[in-house]
Amino acid sequence: MTLRLGTRGSALAMAQSTTVADAVRERTGRDVELVEIVTSGDRSSAPIQQLGVGVFVSALRDALLANEIDFAVHSYKDLPTATAKGLVVAAVPQRQDPRDALVARGGLTLNELPDDARIGTGALRRIAQINALGRRLHAVPLRGNVDTRLRKLAEGEFDAIVLAHAGLARLGRGAEATEVLDPLLMLPAPAQGALAVECREDDAELREVLAALDDEYTRAAVAAERALLAELEAGCSAPIAALAEVAEGDEGPEIYLRGAVFSPDGGFALRLSRTGTLADAAEVGRALARDLREEGADNALGVQHDPHP
Numbered sequence: 199m200t201l202r203l204g205t206r207g208s209a210l211a212m213a214q215s216t217t218v219a220d221a222v223r224e225r226t227g228r229d230v231e232l233v234e235i236v237t238s239g240d241r242s243s244a245p246i247q248q249l250g251v252g253v254f255v256s257a258l259r260d261a262l263l264a265n266e267i268d269f270a271v272h273s274y275k276d277l278p279t280a281t282a283k284g285l286v287v288a289a290v291p292q293r294q295d296p297r298d299a300l301v302a303r304g305g306l307t308l309n310e311l312p313d314d315a316r317i318g319t320g321a322l323r324r325i326a327q328i329n330a331l332g333r334r335l336h337a338v339p340l341r342g343n344v345d346t347r348l349r350k351l352a353e354g355e356f357d358a359i360v361l362a363h364a365g366l367a368r369l370g371r372g373a374e375a376t377e378v379l380d381p382l383l384m385l386p387a388p389a390q391g392a393l394a395v396e397c398r399e400d401d402a403e404l405r406e407v408l409a410a411l412d413d414e415y416t417r418a419a420v421a422a423e424r425a426l427l428a429e430l431e432a433g434c435s436a437p438i439a440a441l442a443e444v445a446e447g448d449e450g451p452e453i454y455l456r457g458a459v460f461s462p463d464g465g466f467a468l469r470l471s472r473t474g475t476l477a478d479a480a481e482v483g484r485a486l487a488r489d490l491r492e493e494g495a496d497n498a499l500g501v502q503h504d505p506h507p
């Protein structure tokens with residue numbers, strides 16, 4: 199029987215879904231058909247912060263639960279941290295580049311941008327980190343899919359834009375990055391560059407098929423990053439960044455997690471890290487979130503806690 203893969207219609211979503219569909223076909227010999235689903239995030243041009251989490255996701259999840267599709271591919275960073283009842287992330291394929299990229303007119307790097315350069319980006323996390331550089335740069339709101347953002351850059355609205363390198367690469371435009379930004383300067387969003395392949399929890403047969411696409415290291419890295427996010431976020435869209443990397447330690451693979459919180463104006467920037475085993479990935483994330491809280495993360499998030507309870 200043909201497997202139905204639900205996908206958003208954007209070029210990025212199509213590229214991601216096509217890659218996963220090809221991998222499933224190759225491994226199983228099964229036919230995979232793409233079914234386009236329009237989400238509320240696709241219909242609206244409002245700023246992401248106003249739309250809230252999950253705008254690109256809920257229509258796909260509804261279609262899964264209604265048995266209109268069998269599985270769906272999400273950009274993992276767009277998935278809310280709350281788990282969806284009746285659904286499971288059956289595979290986390292190997293992550294590509296998790297970093298952000300700068301695309302600047304004239305081929306400039308971040309360092310080479312002139313004073314008062316206008317940098318287009320939508321995410322508060324990127325705006326905060328541009329401001330935290332302490333340079334005379336202006337972070338200017340920019341939304342739209344990857345093609346739209348590149349077009350606005352070419353039309354001269356901005357001197358540069360910052361976006362996920364993985365998004366560029368999946369559209370075959372990775373070479374247009376004029377600099378892939380060091381996470382020391384621009385720590386990415388939790389789960390950036392990773393995909394989540396989701397299906398119904400009770401679909402045991404498909405879960406087994408999809409498990410073949412799972413990458414253990416990426417799954418652990420994303421678990422650490424998202425546990426940090428879940429522990430810190432208080433329903434707000436405060437700028438939180440996290441990146442976990444897996445390296446071979448003396449006693450097997452080790453996870454190295456960096457996390458950061460910022461005030462939107464970049465005046466407050468707190469960066470910390472922790473290490474641990476892959477099996478403890480989520481606990482490493484929660485522990486780092488607690489560290490960040492202890493060091494004053496809530497000053498950035500705007501959450502008031504009684505210091506002497």
Ligand SMILES: NCc1[nH]cc(CCC(=O)O)c1CC(=O)O
Nearest residue numbers: 273276361362364365390391392
């Ligand atoms: N928020 C939109 C979004 N969701 C996933 C990606 C890129 C690919 C990825 O991070 O997996 C992007 C574009 C961007 O942030 O520039």
